[in-house]
Structures are given as C-alpha cells and as structure tokens.
Amino acid sequence: MTDEAPRKPMQQAVALAYDTGKPAPKVVAKGRGLVADQIIHVAKEAGVAIHESKELVSLLMEVDLDQQIPPILYRTIAELLAWLYHIEAAQKSGSPLPPAPDTSIPLTEI
Structure with a gap:
C-alpha cells in the first residue's frame, strides 16, 4: 500500500476565436496538463475572460484544431x-460584472 495522495484529474483548456x-467560432488552441496551464496563462496575460465549464470543455476537446464548433454548441457559445x-x-x-451564463448542455441536445 502506498501513501500517495489521490491524483487530481488533469486540467483541460480550450481557446476559441x-x-x-x-x-461560427473555431477552436484555436486546446490541451491538457501543462498545455492547458499555458493556454490559461496566455489568456489571463491578454486580459481574456476565462469561463470554467468541464462539460463544455470536454465537448470542445473533441473538435479538431482550426475547426468551427459544431452547431449543437452555437447557442451555448453565443451566450x-x-x-x-x-x-x-x-x-x-x-x-x-455580469454573472457567468449557465453553460450546461441538456442531454437531449447531445
């Protein structure tokens, strides 16, 4: 048996333009771990607002780089x-500052 602490899930980040x-917007950067940290760091340095949504990031991670977001995400991204x-x-x-929008996506839409 080891005394290792449970591992935290690896952070993910996606940047849209x-x-x-x-x-439609397109995915211009995405990554996990250190790459995700760098994406977030660059965004903060540039004064870009960051919105956290594990569900949305998970869906956007499936979109290839330099590709537009799928129509199913148009409303969420527009908000x-x-x-x-x-x-x-x-x-x-x-x-x-206004409150962040709810970016949960109903399962009926996926």
Whole structure:
C-alpha cells in the first residue's frame, strides 16, 4: 500500500476565436496538463475572460484544431460571447460584472 495522495484529474483548456463574418467560432488552441496551464496563462496575460465549464470543455476537446464548433454548441457559445461583451462594457463603464451564463448542455441536445 502506498501513501500517495489521490491524483487530481488533469486540467483541460480550450481557446476559441470568432472572426466577424464567419459562420461560427473555431477552436484555436486546446490541451491538457501543462498545455492547458499555458493556454490559461496566455489568456489571463491578454486580459481574456476565462469561463470554467468541464462539460463544455470536454465537448470542445473533441473538435479538431482550426475547426468551427459544431452547431449543437452555437447557442451555448453565443451566450458566452454575449457575456464577454457585457464584461467588456462593464469594465469600461465601471459597472458591476455580469454573472457567468449557465453553460450546461441538456442531454437531449447531445
């Protein structure tokens, strides 16, 4: 028997980018462990808002790099993008930051 502490699940991270005029955001970075840590670090340094959702990240990890998100995630990602715009507006005006949206995805949609 060993006295090792139980291992924490490896952190995952996904970065999305949306170009105006394109049909949907695309996955521009994704990874686990140290790569995930680096994605989060770069986002924080750039002042990018970070939203944590293990369920959503798990689904986005299945999308290939440089590919658009699947239509099933359009609504959830649109809500996240709207949240980000509200955060930017609140920061500029000094208003309180809006609460993060619920990114749980009903099993009936998957």
